[in-house]
Amino acid sequence: MAIIINIDVMLAKRKMSVTELTEKVGITMANISILKNGKAKAIRISTLDSICKALECQPGDILEYRSDEGTED
Known part of the structure; x- marks a missing residue:
């Protein structure tokens, strides 16, 4: 996938745990893991x-675009 989600980088910068983020955001640990591991097909704007x-x-601190090597757009 060409879009990389850098939640783990921001968590480290903010010294915040995944558990704390799930509580603040109101989504499950499983959904945060899907985002962190690049398995998500979409993310809601909300x-x-x-x-x-x-x-x-x-x-832009969370989302990053990397072109897929060897593929054409």
Whole structure:
């Protein structure tokens, strides 16, 4: 996938646990794990908004684009 979700990086920068983030955002630990592991097919804007509020960051701090090597757009 070309979009990378860097929740683990922001958690480390904010010295916040995954458990604390799930409590602040109101989504399950399983869903946070799906996002962290790059298995998510989509993320709701409202969820992204809640994550950004909890981590005090911008969406660009969490989302990163990397081109897929060897594929054409």
